[in-house]
Amino acid sequence: MSLAPRAVIVHRRTEYEELLARHGTHGQAAFFLSSRGRSIDEMVRRHDRTRRALREVAAAVPLTWRSSRVERGDLDRFLFAPEDVIVVVGQDGLVANTAKYLHAQPVVGVDTDPGRNPGVLVRHRCTDTAALLRAATATGGRTDELTMVEAVTDDAQRLLALNEIYLGPPGHQTARYHLGPDGERDQGESQASSGVLVGTGTGATGWLRSLWLERGSTAALPAPCEERLLWFVREAWPSPATGTTRVTGELGRGQGLRLTVESDRIVVFGDGMESDALELTWGQSVRLGIAERSLRLVA
Structure with a gap:
């Protein structure tokens, strides 16, 4: 019996999460930025969009599939399998960071912030995930072979x-x-x-x-x-x-x-x-x- 496909969702920490890791609390991070004439509000909004995108992508994985999640900093320690479909949720650069660890697994790029990212590699929206996962495992599904x-x-x-x-x-x-x-x-x-x-x-x-x-x-x-x-x-x-x-x-x-x-x-x-x-x-x-x-x- 062959294994069911596994959706591997790749993401990275948001700017807001990086700030919290450095300053400890939302209030301290907000104070740090405000003392330099900047607001934390936009970072919080981008963080919320990313978290929402991750939830939507995870919910789109078929019930018969397995799923896993890996953060960018752990890519070099994560064991990818031949039956995996990789769903990169984030920026174009995250697809490039992931590519070196793969061996012909199909990759779906999901843009968490349309209009802010160029969208060269993260070409799709969260709402397209279910259809893209089906296409990735279908016979004759179209992929671009990037050098x-x-x-x-x-x-x-x-x-x-x-x-x-x-x-x-x-x-x-x-x-x-x-x-x-x-x-x-x-x-x-x-x-x-x-x-x-x-x-x-x-x-x-x-x-x-x-x-x-x-x-x-x-x-x-x-x-x-x-x-x-x-x-x-x-x-x-x-x-x-x-x-x-x-x-x-x-x-x-x-x-x-x-x-x-x-x-x-x-x-x-x-x-x-x-x-x-x-x-x-x-x-x-x-x-x-x-x-x-x-x-x-x-x-």
């Missing part, structure tokens, strides 16, 4: 991301490394910079787009389902030992960018999750490219 980026180190550590992977110094120092096409060291160069960013079409609405605009790049930004990545070196510094000729490029399926560390420490993290990062030291290398895995976002 992901991966980093694989020379000691077989692996990191995946939906938007982008950043490689750079852990603080505000300069990272030193050798950068070039995978397998072609003689075509690369040693560089000193504030880091390297490799992004997908989904990430082209965020950090990647910012760098693309700043550089005035003529390269077309990839689409979310397109098997193409763009990469940029941030603030490369020329010196007798470091160059600035390889500061941007594209990667297609099967192509890789290799970075070999030439300084004390470089961190590698995806989608802003610095708490779940890889650390590389002198002589270690990492390959960046298109991941075999993609995110199945229910359309």
Whole structure:
């Protein structure tokens, strides 16, 4: 007998809950904000909308299904199962935070604050949840296969991301490394910079787009389902030992960018999750490219 599907509802603490965790009570949090000319009322309203959305989504799960709930901070310890349907309730970034832990499970993005979130990944309303859950498990249900980026180190550590992977110094120092096409060291160069960013079409609405605009790049930004990545070196510094000729490029399926560390420490993290990062030291290398895995976002 096969297991019934399980709806896994992913959420994160609201701004109001973060304030209560820091200040202890509503009154103390309100006083803290009012003393700085701000009101707590809007945060409370957004908190109430999120709680209401979570209740509506939970109520829409079919009675024959199992269900579970996980907060963003616990994602790296949560065991997802093949039969799960993931319902992300919150912001676009929460879908990206979740994607790296999945293995082809369908994802439904529910927007808790329409008009405030861009809605690129959280495309649906709470009232659509029941129909979306049925569609996610139906034969032939339509999903968008969003391209992901991966980093694989020379000691077989692996990191995946939906938007982008950043490689750079852990603080505000300069990272030193050798950068070039995978397998072609003689075509690369040693560089000193504030880091390297490799992004997908989904990430082209965020950090990647910012760098693309700043550089005035003529390269077309990839689409979310397109098997193409763009990469940029941030603030490369020329010196007798470091160059600035390889500061941007594209990667297609099967192509890789290799970075070999030439300084004390470089961190590698995806989608802003610095708490779940890889650390590389002198002589270690990492390959960046298109991941075999993609995110199945229910359309």
